[in-house]
Amino acid sequence: MPDSPSFALSCPFPIQDYPHVLMAHGGGGRLMHQLLNQLFLPAFQNPLLARQHDASVFEVAGQRLAMTTDSYVVRPRVFPGGDLGSLAVHGTVNDLAMAGARPLHLSAGFIIEEGLPMAALWETVNSMKQAAEAAGVQIITGDTKVVDKGKGDGLFINTTGIGIIEHSLEIGPQSVQTGDVVLVSGDLGRHGMAVMAVREGLSFESAIESDSAPVAAPVLDLLRAGIPVHCLRDLTRGGLTSVLNEIAEASGLTLAVEESLIPVREDVRAACEILGLDPLQVACEGRFAAFLPPSHAEPALKILRRHPVSANACRIGAVTGRNPPRVLLRSLVGAQRILDMPAGEQLPRIC
Amino acid sequence: MKFIDEYRDAAAAKQLARQIARLATRPWNLMEVCGGQTHAILKFGLDELLPPQLALIHGPGCPVCVTPVEIIDKALEIAARPEVIFTSFGDMLRVPGSRQDLLSVKARGGDVRIVYSPLDALKLAVQNPEKEVVFFGVGFETTAPATAMAVFQAARQGVKNFSILVSHVLVPPAIEAVLSSADNRVHGFLAAGHVCAVMGCEEYHPLAAKYRVPIVVTGFEPVDILQGILLCVTQLAEGRAEVENQYSRAVRREGNPAAQKLIREVFRVVSRKWRGLGEIPNSGLGLRESYAAYDAEQKFGVAGLVVEESSECRSGEVLQGKLKPYDCPAFGTRCTPEHPLGATMVSSEGACAAYYRYRRTPVPPAS
Numbered sequence: 001m002p003d004s005p006s007f008a009l010s011c012p013f014p015i016q017d018y019p020h021v022l023m024a025h026g027g028g029g030r031l032m033h034q035l036l037n038q039l040f041l042p043a044f045q046n047p048l049l050a051r052q053h054d055a056s057v058f059e060v061a062g063q064r065l066a067m068t069t070d071s072y073v074v075r076p077r078v079f080p081g082g083d084l085g086s087l088a089v090h091g092t093v094n095d096l097a098m099a100g101a102r103p104l105h106l107s108a109g110f111i112i113e114e115g116l117p118m119a120a121l122w123e124t125v126n127s128m129k130q131a132a133e134a135a136g137v138q139i140i141t142g143d144t145k146v147v148d149k150g151k152g153d154g155l156f157i158n159t160t161g162i163g164i165i166e167h168s169l170e171i172g173p174q175s176v177q178t179g180d181v182v183l184v185s186g187d188l189g190r191h192g193m194a195v196m197a198v199r200e201g202l203s204f205e206s207a208i209e210s211d212s213a214p215v216a217a218p219v220l221d222l223l224r225a226g227i228p229v230h231c232l233r234d235l236t237r238g239g240l241t242s243v244l245n246e247i248a249e250a251s252g253l254t255l256a257v258e259e260s261l262i263p264v265r266e267d268v269r270a271a272c273e274i275l276g277l278d279p280l281q282v283a284c285e286g287r288f289a290a291f292l293p294p295s296h297a298e299p300a301l302k303i304l305r306r307h308p309v310s311a312n313a314c315r316i317g318a319v320t321g322r323n324p325p326r327v328l329l330r331s332l333v334g335a336q337r338i339l340d341m342p343a344g345e346q347l348p349r350i351c
Numbered sequence: 352m353k354f355i356d357e358y359r360d361a362a363a364a365k366q367l368a369r370q371i372a373r374l375a376t377r378p379w380n381l382m383e384v385c386g387g388q389t390h391a392i393l394k395f396g397l398d399e400l401l402p403p404q405l406a407l408i409h410g411p412g413c414p415v416c417v418t419p420v421e422i423i424d425k426a427l428e429i430a431a432r433p434e435v436i437f438t439s440f441g442d443m444l445r446v447p448g449s450r451q452d453l454l455s456v457k458a459r460g461g462d463v464r465i466v467y468s469p470l471d472a473l474k475l476a477v478q479n480p481e482k483e484v485v486f487f488g489v490g491f492e493t494t495a496p497a498t499a500m501a502v503f504q505a506a507r508q509g510v511k512n513f514s515i516l517v518s519h520v521l522v523p524p525a526i527e528a529v530l531s532s533a534d535n536r537v538h539g540f541l542a543a544g545h546v547c548a549v550m551g552c553e554e555y556h557p558l559a560a561k562y563r564v565p566i567v568v569t570g571f572e573p574v575d576i577l578q579g580i581l582l583c584v585t586q587l588a589e590g591r592a593e594v595e596n597q598y599s600r601a602v603r604r605e606g607n608p609a610a611q612k613l614i615r616e617v618f619r620v621v622s623r624k625w626r627g628l629g630e631i632p633n634s635g636l637g638l639r640e641s642y643a644a645y646d647a648e649q650k651f652g653v654a655g656l657v658v659e660e661s662s663e664c665r666s667g668e669v670l671q672g673k674l675k676p677y678d679c680p681a682f683g684t685r686c687t688p689e690h691p692l693g694a695t696m697v698s699s700e701g702a703c704a705a706y707y708r709y710r711r712t713p714v715p716p717a718s
Contacts, residue, residue: 020458031689200467260361266352273355275467276699333364333573335396337709 029342055099064165066101071158081209085127092161093135097216098232100171101163108142113152135214173250175230180319181297183290185310187263192282193271213286218307231291239281245341248325256328257317358572367577368400374584375405385543386413386700393709395573408672414490415698419624423448425653430461438472439487441465445697469501476513488515493545495519496610499617514647524634530562539583541569544598551606555594563592570598627667664693676706
């Protein structure tokens with residue numbers, strides 16, 4: 001209803017620039033952040049939402065809890081290393097872990113397109129069950145809607161998660177400090193390239209498997225060991241690039257990372273080269289970045305490397321100072337440049 | 352990764368940079384023609400390794416950037432039709448026409464799809480006989496053979512619901528346009544390696560001789576580009592003006608004769624408008640009369656559409672190396688990747704996009 005005068009008068013989003021929602025508004029880049037900051041946040045404004053963390057932390061009767069929600073739409077529904085069902089569990093469990101919470105319960109909402117093969121639905125649900133068991137959470141409530149054929153892409157799933165916080169740290173961008181080291185929990189870009197390879201019909205010598213996995217266990221281990229974690233963020237849409245820029249922006253600090261230290265597997269790099277994509281902007285579903293004081297970097301890495309999901313954890317850079325909020329990257333040949341927030345979704349290039 | 356890692360080696364890059372610095376005794380301007388090279392230079396910060404008297408000027412070799420707004424508007428008009436599946440390489444979708452871009456047409460219900468090859472578009476035409484499938488044929492000599500192959504195959508298979516919106520352009524006339532300009536200040540060129548992989552190096556000899564400039568056929572990785580610069584600077588230091596081939600692992604002197612033959616079979620050389628540069632004689636490719644049935648402009652009656660370019664966008668000067676992106680008053684303010692005034696700000700090979708993404712300011716960021 002772009003022509004409705006009431007909408008035009010009250011909507012703070014510059015709709016004259018974008019009378020229609022574009023794919024890029026969901027791409028994890030600058031356009032999506034504009035949509036969040038100018039449309040959703042002003043509409044729902046409150047102090048908890050304003051923190052803009054992966055999960056919101058609030059207190060009930062003296063106990064801190066975390067809550068998050070996410071909707072899952074992925075084509076193809078099954079990809080090497082995972083499927084829509086496991087993704088819908090891992091994504092939400094991981095968002096809770098990024099608040100330092102122990103995931104407890106999930107809800108699951110299914111929007112099903114008429115005509116979806118029952119076997120496909122069963123496969124997805126079964127995969128959710130297994131993923132939930134592996135992550136130590138229960139799906140305790142749910143909802144089902146069926147929409148007309150052509151009105152949905154087979155199956156959409158929404159999951160909401162609740163977790164409990166069993167430490168006293170404030171984990172979030174506001175706690176990041178100058179001197180903090182930046183760790184990543186493993187190699188980047190596998191999920192995005194696994195999905196894209198199937199979607200675009202690209203085949204490589206061996207299939208790239210998604211990194212989709214729950215990461216709560218290594219995170220909780222860090223916290224139990226008393227590592228004073230300042231911030232955690234999972235590297236989903238927009239990849240490492242988007243996350244580092246979000247943290248720089250929210251903390252008002254400059255981050256500096258070394259290209260040569262950022263782990264990207266050879267097959268992922270090759271696939272990105274072929275398509276003209278930047279692996280640092282490709283989504284992961286089982287990787288996170290951690291910000292913590294330099295004196296705790298080695299013990300933290302030791303703990304992370306004990307878990308298969310974060311066995312290749314490593315240090316990629318540091319928080320170098322106050323202002324301006326930006327991310328610098330030292331390139332492979334030793335020169336320094338900006339690592340900028342991607343504008344929208346990545347588009348494969350001409351030549 | 353083989354063929355990548357050895358060309359991104361920091362020690363080799365620094366060694367080349369030292370050699371370049373020893374030879375660059377006078378202020379010289381080198382133009383890298385290809386936008387892919389421009390992005391590699393800024394992405395890896397290669398210009399920071401060079402001595403201050405050596406300037407890299409970014410040339411007109413970004414196919415997306417030089418596509419005139421008129422053709423984009425034609426694409427938008429065709430893509431909005433209900434019977435059309437409009438296919439394109441990904442880069443073109445965000446390029447602004449005079450009012451909107453292809454992504455907006457898609458958001459309003461147009462069937463706009465990304466393909467990786469024109470042959471995929473032809474396949475779509477065969478699979479959807481009730482639809483008209485149009486491919487946006489953009490690019491230099493690099494992508495022209497693939498477009499030619501799709502048209503050739505369509506004709507052979509008798510596919511009637513397939514057509515091409517042709518906007519192919521040629522590199523040598525663009526180099527000549529830069530060199531013949533009264534205020535030209537380019538002393539040497541890095542020619543685009545992939546273009547020469549198709550066309551060979553022969554057509555650059557007359558240019559090097561006529562304008563007395565070194566032209567070095569160069570690849571796209573950091574070590575390639577620095578080697579290209581070194582060859583170019585060596586020629587300048589020795590007073591030579593020749594065509595040399597840095598990218599010999601991909602480029603043969605005669606190029607790819609099969610691809611050239613296919614281009615000649617389907618296309619003829621025509622004059623084309625370049626965004627920001629105006630019309631350049633004999634600078635593009637158009638379908639031959641015998642393949643006119645595959646010309647989307649004729650099929651959809653948009654051939655007569657004439658559109659003026661935005662007067663605020665100074666991409667013409669950027670594309671000729673006369674203006675650095677950050678010296679444009681609109682750069683980063685009224686012109687950003689989300690609100691581009693011109694294609695140089697959105698294309699993955701555009702110079703303005705490269706500066707916006709990696710640099711923002713004339714001075715490299717301090718640590």
